[in-house]
Amino acid sequence: MRSGLTAMGAATLVAATMLVPTAAHAADPAYKVLVFSKTAGFRHDAIPTGIQTIRDLGTANNFTVTASEDAAVFTTANLAQYKAVVFLSTTGDVLNATQQTAFESYVNGGGGYFGIHAAADTEYDWPYYGNLVGAWFKGHPAIQQVTVKTEDRAHAATAHLGPTWSRSDELYNYRTNPRSTAHVLQTLDESTYSGGDMGDHPITWCHPQSSGRSFYTGLGHTISSYAEPAFRTLLLGGIRYAAGMAKADCRPETGYTSLYNGSTTGWTQTGPGSFTNSDGTLSSTGGLGVLWYSAKKFASYSLKLDWKALGDDNSGVLVGLPAADPNNGSKGYEVQIDATDTADRTTGSVYAVKSADIAARDAALNPPGAWNTYELLVQGERLQVFLNGSKINDFTNTNAARSLREGHIGIQNHGTGDDVAFRNIRIKELGGTGPVTQTVEGEAYTSNFGVQPADHGPASGGKTVGYIENGDWAGYSTVNTSGATAFSARISSAGSGGTIQIRSGSATGTLLGSVTVPVTGNWDTFQNVSTTLTGSASGNLFLVFTGGGGNLFDIDTFTITK
Incomplete structure (x- = not known):
């Protein structure tokens, strides 16, 4: 068994918009x-x-x-x-x-x-x-x-x-x-x-x-x-x-088109209230209204934008809006910005439909007065929400009247006193409806042999499926393998590494593919492995683990692409 799981002449400043802070950041521990x-x-x-x-x-x-x-x-x-x-x-x-x-x-x-x-x-x-x-x-x-x-x-x-x-x-x-x-x-x-x-x-x-x-x-x-x-x-x-004190989306970013970076060309205000536009920043005033991008509908896309709330303020980002009535709350969906409310109505939630992963959200969120970045990834009816680069929500629409397959995007001005600002709204169109992916926590198995959950601070949700030895397996009744074309997993290994077999129906069912898991040197050091899947099978997913002696590797999350 493993012994334990370890957990920056004076030049001229032009166009600066704020004074330099000199006081300590209250949110930062020593x-x-x-x-x-x-x-x-x-x-x-x-x-x-x-x-x-x-x-x-x-x-x-x-x-x-x-x-x-x-x-x-x-x-x-x-x-x-x-x-x-x-x-x-x-x-x-x-x-x-x-x-x-x-x-x-x-x-x-x-x-x-x-x-x-x-x-x-x-x-x-x-x-x-x-x-x-x-x-x-x-x-x-x-x-x-x-x-x-x-x-x-x-x-x-x-x-x-x-x-x-x-x-x-x-x-x-x-x-x-x-x-x-x-x-x-x-x-x-x-x-x-x-x-x-x-x-x-x-x-x-x-x-x-x-x-x-x-x-x-x-x-x-x-x-x-x-x-x-x-x-x-x-x-x-x-x-x-x-130091991990200020959160940011530092993933590489290419291929995006600016929808707003100072110019509101293509945007239309609907409903009461408005947004002021100054210094490349849209700031909400009054409400309840929506500033929506009326110039174009979008189908499959990654929408990114930066936002800042000054306190316990209310706003949101809207997707799947109809041109006929973009301020109709029963059409499309709102990804919420609100520090305090019920779980399905606070920051990161799909408003009144699905709460964010609160632990993941809180770990990724910058406090009031600081900027945050949203990515809303819309593929078909699936909406994934990323906050400062971390995924905090994953929602699939089943209501035809609120379809996400095509629509406009917008930002909400909620009401007097709700002071929320937006910057740098950009979009990357993905083409078609894009591949459908399903990401699952490794420890969310519904049947198993030999494996156990393991605590890891750097893991999604703080846990992995661990204590994996040769011949162990994990089954996932929530994942059907029909049409599966690719598999990827976030893994760690301070053991001997090994192989993940991707099977359908049972631990001895149809082999769709396999991927080698290397030694990463530490149980808290994660990297991604991936493989294409072949064959045709429609059973539930089973992962079978092979390798040498002792603990082989851990799996944080895995993704099936169809």
Whole structure:
């Protein structure tokens, strides 16, 4: 049996919209941050100023800072005390193989990484680090003024900025563009300076890394950067995200079309009340009404938008609206924004129909006054709700009068005193009705042999199906295999790994496919495995597990695609 389950001269700010916060974030418990600034190549003279800046941010925002250039601090036991590790303009090879392994385990197990500037000029022979930082340094022109474009104005690191920001810095070019593997927060406008060679030129980005988080900014070369209020706020937001205190949807995002980013062309207000439109932000006033996108209906799509409630305010996002009467609450569905109400009428719920997963919702939700991001994924009659990148609801409509297969989208202004704002409404059309997927918690089996639920903090719902040994199986009467074309699972293994057989009807029924489960190194380190399914069978799903001796692997969730 396993022994246990383990659980960031002053430049000018242009178009900034908020003052820099100086008080501690009330929602943040006390935590620790490690600032690592070892250099084996060029050494930046801004490092001491950067360390002191992060210390000052910590004093004002409830985290304490340990600064070190000793790679010996990279042990599993020592790293465990920190919520985030900041690589402050590190250069060259700074960790040995053992230290690298400890850091990988730390991040994969839920820790945070924040790379500043020359952190991208570090560890070129360590592939994991290349994925973690997002892109390696290629070169740079002379320090000069540049216009920085803010793509994401909801992330804690960039929400205080306007659409553009004029400042002076050393501006890195990178060997690859990170857009396909990270969520880009800021880019450089290459038409405003000399020496950029990327075209699409990300400079600040973030992404999930297994169960952990990665944040990087290429800004911060100059000593004067660290005196800029706007840059200090960017550092603070990056640290809070890396530490897991500020939530954000940092999944890569490509292929979206803007429906609103300052212009209300194509939108129509129905019902009383309205939205004010200023600084790329729609703010509700009065009600009860709906601002709906009347220019086009949508069928199968991913709708993303950023929203902020100032307190216990009420609003919602509507999908499947009819053009004839978009303010008719009996048509389409509303995904609710409301801090307090019954479970089926609070944030993340499909209003009055299905509650969100409250535990998952609360874990992903930023508090009033902070921005959140919704993704509403509509495929046929299925509506999935993601909050800051985490799935919190999964609803399938069975009422023909409220069909989701085609309709308009909208946002609600609920009434006087309900102050909710929206930014950056964008959509990706998926084509057709898209594949139908069903995601199931591994521990939600309805029959089994040998397996047991296992507690894991990083797992969806905090549990997996675990204690899996050779020959064990789990059956799911809630999943029919008819038309199944693909299987994927989120797994972990500190055992020997093994194989998942996907069968229909029984543990010895028709074999539809199988997938190898690798060793991930820790029971709390998860990764995805997938396979195509062949054959024809219409029985209930059975997963059969094979491998060597002892505990093989755990399964957090799995998805069947039809």
